[in-house]
Amino acid sequence: MTARNRGAVRRLLETARPELPLAVAALACAAAAVALTVAVPRLLGAATDLVLSAVSGHHRVDFAATGRVLLSALACYLAAFLLSFAQQRATATIAQRLVFRLRERTQAKLARLPLAYFDGRQRGDVLSRATNDVDNVGQTLQQVLTVAVTALLMLVGVLAMMVWTSPLLALVSVVMVPLSVVAARVVGRRAQPRFAEQFAATGLLNAHIEETYTGHALVGVFGRRRQAVREFGERNDAVFRAGFRAQLLSSLIGPSMSLVMNLNYVLVAVIGGLRVAAGALSIGDVQAFIQYCLQFGQPVNQVASMSTLLQSVLASAGRIFELLDEDEEEPVADPVHLPATATGRVTFETVSFRYAPDRPLIEDLSLVAEPGQTVAIVGPTGAGKTTLINLLMRFYDVTGGRITVDGVDIARVPRQELRARIGMVLQDTWLRHGTIADNIAYGAGDVPRERIVEVARATGVDHLVRTLPGGYDTVVDDDGEGLSAGERQLVTIARAFLADPPILVLDEATSALDSRTEVLVQRAMTSLRAGRTGFVIAHRLSTVRNADVILVMDEGRIVEQGTHDRLLAAGGAYARLYRSQLTGAQLTGAQPAASDPVPAS
Template identity: 45%
Template sequence: MSKDSKRGGIRPGGFGHHGSHRGMPKQKAKDFKGTLVRFLGYLKPHRSILVIVFFTAILSTIFSIVAPKMLGMATTKLFEGVMMKIKGVPNASIDFHFIGRILITLLVFYLISSLFMYLMQYLMSGVAQKIVYVLRKQIDEKISRLPLSYFDKRTHGEVLSRAVNDTENISNTLQQGLTTAITSLVTFIGVIVMMLSINVLLTVLLILTIPLSFIGIKWISGKSQAHFIQQQKQIGNLNGHVEEMFTGHQVVKAFGREKQAIEKFETINNTLYHSAWRAQFLSGIMMPLIMFTSNIGYVLISVVGGILVTKRMIEIGDIQAFIQYARQFTQPLTQIANISNLIQSTMASAERVFEVLDEKENIPDRKDVKVLSYPKGHVRFENVSFRYKEEEALIEDMTIEAKAGQSVAIVGPTGAGKTTLVNLLMRFYELRSGHIFIDGIDITDMKRQDLHQLFGMVLQETWLFKGTIRDNIGYGKQGASEEDIIAAAKAANADHFIRTLPDGYDTILNEEGSNISQGQKQLLTIARAILANPAILILDEATSSVDTRTEMHIQQAMNQLMKDRTSFIIAHRLSTIQDADLILVMDKGRVIEQGTHKFLLEKGGFYAELYRSQFSESDSFTELKSI
């Protein structure tokens, strides 16, 4: 596709409802350390809250760690009472009072642990949402400062994925992963301390089983990582294919390509199935492996512990407590292994977000900007040169002039540079050399916002958002009154059809605007442009996708809109621009002819040939219809 055919260059709200939600493959960050350091900078403003979170995590975990030891004490007391009764010790009894105190204490501990856990989650949720709020805000502001060339090289789905999916991934990790990491670490250390306090030999035996788990986990993670990357890649391919088939379902049906679409879906789906199966299978082995090594530890503890109990070197309640600690010991290891993969994925997401934030922005507005208080619309291109790629020239040394109030038509074959000319006028791209003046002021001496407010646009690809007709017309002018909106609709010949709708101006347009016709949508965009009352108009093939009758209504509305305004009309149908004050004929980025319709026909050049070819086709079609 040529740059000239990228209508997105001058489409308002291009980051709107047409973007896809295509997911990007999740993989490891290219610069994990650098990304982590930069990401930690977002945590700095919340240091005090994070310190509280850390201590609440420690407290909630400590209470749960102490519980098995206390239960062991209760078990020992119960066992001692039973054994004394069996041995026939006089007045022997079970000290239920002591056991009851322990149970009540445990209940209080568990309650306090739950409260601290609740406080930890509450605080961490706030921190996570604040950080992600800042990231989303930064991305949104960054997008408004990015040059159009950035979006030329990327799909809407990719930009949306970074702004939505990646920030959501960061949010989930902050909210769940960070607290889990803290509690897992505290549990791991606390359990080792408690086990050492019970028996050093049993602790050493259990710790010796850890390398088995780590070796297995590392091997499985290495094998499954490639399959997870492939899985995410195929999910992206599947989403992209489904999006294309849904948005272009009419074309698919019209050309009878359903079978090929289904076959392509099955190919992608099969590849996704196999990569997902391998990834999930390998990751699923991790838990049985950990359980296997844990069971080895339990066997060692049971055998050695039993021997120690018989030798009166340890209490039976301590063995019970130790087995519970052994179970708690493996849980944080599993969680830390899972979190390590999650952190890798999160840092990859953070890196993708930072890549957007680090993109080269539009050249900043100058501090000593000039303002057009009463714009007239006199436009002059002076020795303008521009190219999308350094090695490919597009516009070279162009000089043209449009006087205030003139209608200037731009014609030429696809890829000639017609839309590029308008993009340069609105400073969507920076010039390679030369100058563009509006009312004698260089556009680089103006604020971009002020420059864009000079223009109104009616494009071939209409853009309407989900909302009422009133809101869509009112989009052209902030704070527009009801009278202003209705007056603009009347001037655009749209008031009549609006009032025939059941809800009139309160009719809600759906996201695609498909509940009104293409011609009606175009009339609404013209009404919006009339309301904006711009000094300069851009009309990009605004009537090409409607029938002849509707075209007449739209043309009347555009004539009203163009009155006393400088207008740039990009046209393919030359019948629509015969009354233009100036016609610029472009080819390969150059203005090869310019003048009025009559002058160019008499000249007998490129324009005359283009005009004759169009009307000979039209005449042939008329003759065929009359047969």
Template identity: 50%
Template sequence: MSKNQSPGGRRHGGGHGTMHLPLQKPKHFKKTFNRLLGYLRPHVGVLITVFAAAVLSTLFSILAPKLMGDATTRLFEGMMNKIRGVPGAQMDFDYIWNIVVTLIVLYVLSSLFMYVMQYLMSGVSQKMVYTLRRQVNEKLARLPVRYFDTHPYGDVLSRAVNDSENISNTLSQSLTTSITSIVTLLGVLVMMLTISPLLTVVLLVTIPLSLVGIKGIAGRSQLYFKQQQERIGKLNGHVEEMFTGHQVVKAFNREPQAINTFKEINGSLYHSAWKAQFLSGIIMPMMMFIGNIGYVLISVVGGMLVINRTIQIGDIQAFIQYARQFGQPLNQIANISNIIQSTIASAERIFEILDEEEDTPDLPEPAVLPEPRGHVRFEQVSFRYKADQPLIEQMNIDAAAGSSIAIVGPTGAGKTTLINLLMRFYDCDAGRITIDGVDIKTLKRDALHHLFGIVLQDTWLFSGTIRENIAYGREKATEEEIVRAAAAAHADHFIRTLPDGYDTIINEEGSNLSQGQKQLLTIARALLADPVILILDEATSSVDTRTEVHIQKAMQTLMKNRTSFVIAHRLSTIRESDLILVMNHGHVVEQGTHTTLLEKGGFYADLYNSQFENNDQKQITG
């Protein structure tokens, strides 16, 4: 069983959190980046304000160390004058108090502009991602069934949810962080140069050492983090399989093998995670070590400059603070470059959905069936899923309005494909299909689908009340109509025995109902829709024999004056059908009533007899 793993969450902000994720690189960075920028163009005015707020917030915070250095210098000078006994020497507290007030104002303004920046950027990112999600949702509604047949639902879900969330997080956090990081880097560099070009050179000499170390360690840790993500996915897949199939595992006494498999995957995950965390954990101590070397050099050289009266002692304090600030944006920029790569890759995955080929559009002036009767004809219809593998070739079927058509045949004969073509989930390659003489390609798709009611072998119920699930068959259905449909499907009795009756909540997995009960609800849903054409894909396969008899009687009544297509594997359920189509390898090899086909002694007779011989053999051996 293959599992589609969703990308894990990621951390944002300073430090090295983003190095803990495998880097997902886009295929076409520039093209995707430019396209993503297109979603930001409607918000240019807000983005300019965001940029201005980020610059002002950063500049105000950059000025603070210099002012604190000036205060330190004035305090030091006053203290030294007192020690030297300079007449009238005293501490200039008015000057220092003015600096304190100025610093408070600067920090308040910096915080205020930072708040404005984050607030506006959050709004832009959410509006942009809202647009992307809406476009993806609308696109999925327009995509053909072929797309969903060839793309795992987990992958589609990951693109629609996780990838859009990835873009949102980058815009709201990493984009503003990158702006402030660049402004901080440039501003701090300018301030350091104004204090002392020599100390600035001393600091810059230590930076290449840290960058080389980060690159070497991050490269190795990236490999182990990628292994960690892969093994987490494998572990999740194994656990999900074992829990969903726990009854089978227990029935075949495979618990020891399941536990051993878990231990093996878990052990592999442990080793990868330990190595990844260990290597990434080295980065911060290494940065601190190199940074401390830089501080030592600055202190030694700065002390010599102070002794020589080249700079003031407060300037050394300010410079050390700037040196600390200088390293942080370098780390953030390195991390953000990886985040941007991953974000563009996420955008690329979303754009791949948006660029998928859609269903053939409806005609500008589609045909209308004012009073549909349900006369269905297949005229020389041919179809193949793959160009080199023919499936249906020149099929001809004539189903009169109100007749019941049974479709039988071995697995892979093309039974479900026939229904997919009829509902125009796929378009036929040649020939045409008509309803009441009108080619279905000339009808609007939603109008065509309104003609059908369908009950599949695999039940689908959503989390909600039983009443809501039945009412899904027709919008604005009344309580009386819902109950009548449930009664016709022989579901009303079991519904009323439930504690909350029609208000019973069906849980997410539908596990609080039996498979047969769920099937009865889907039948009731289809009956409520009151379609012109009814499609039953082995609709009674999951109910017991007694319930099946009741349903068959109800179906016979309900299928009167309604064209019905019944895909059946148990041939005993289709004896009363008006027409039986026997399919094999995409061709209708026989057609007729149950009696005429048995008398013919052909393919259908062999299927029918072999099925009942098997049943008789089971009864004898039982």
């Protein structure tokens, strides 16, 4: 067993430790059921000897004695059935509780992982670890616990009865066991990497399906459906090949074990017959021993089969624990709390950030956002605009300098407390499955309907809601089906304003809105942003003309800052960006950008 598999076994046992009393009870039931089961061949052998002795002695069969023996055997079988049922119920409970804990830990871990973890991985693979792998551990582990434990106890019990019946025949049978064990170990060792490949390929397939589904419309618009189908076929084929290899190897165990056990039956029949002829054994003893051989072969096959299932469990468990071992957001060691009365003053003091030592993204950036000011951040793609906001939200931590909110270094503030002071509206809208009211109130706790309606009216959502058949109780799914992109954005803006944060972040928040909806949103933002510090990331410069300060970023540095008029007069980077957008709008026949409505602080 590899070090990774040993670690997975150890951690699974640690996770299941609270179920130790139930496991002891299950083990006791299994042991009692096995003891009753292995007693039956001896009883049937005794019944056989009673009948044969009567026939060979030419006297009447003692049917009363034979009946008592057979009734005892039947009672043993019934009691063993009830005990086995109790054992399976206990092991099922253990497995389901184990899976419940793994799901809880996985979900809690996902909540603590930094944004960098998700940026570097496909979502489908992460979801596969949290769902498919956890389910596989639960379903397969239940089989392993139920069958393997019983099989191991059966091996011990049957072996003891075989030795009691005939040590010589027992020796013959035991000699054949190592061959079975060697076959199982060789095949199982070769199958485990194949199962790991299967689950990894399944994660990539899930990622492709999730990616294609969420971008279904764009896949069609860009004529990539055939390519998407082809990529699906390639990944599905990879899952098939990995699964086929794993199942092919595991399927070799059963036939190999059957061959070995059939050879054992032949040897027992020949040697047993010779021992009966010599008077060392009775025919009933040989009959009982052959039944023990059958009982002995079944658990050996089961243990071999369970070894393959165990490899599947360990492959999934390894992926789960790999996720649980990922570095997470470190809690603040000596936390400092933000002032109870927030003003929303934000400063960046010579801030630097880089993903890797050779990949600087922001260098020595300094700025001050006074309470109530609107700070617009513009610049070309990759300039560091969104990274700046990610640092403010502490999705990433600065690698140099510091950021303060109301005079407190945010590196010493608990993340949850910091993020509760910041409202955020992103370009990519996110709604959860629930009603419109639930989505507006998300994150705000128990909010009365009157307050939800008030915010909805202020943001223009109320007019939209009243056109829906269910009003505020209209249910939307996580894709916001039934709502336009602009309508979904309005809901997310209302959600941010309901939280009433002192700091507001709008990351291309109006980019998905049509002109009419944008007018409504901009007017609502003008009134509702009063008294808040606002950071606006914008591509369309027309939406930030009235900002108090406009920062022009390029390659992680602030190359210009000032008001719209001053920056235009300077004729620098901002003026070039503005004129290029104005020219582009005129060439496409759009209205001049200068006519667009803009918020004022």
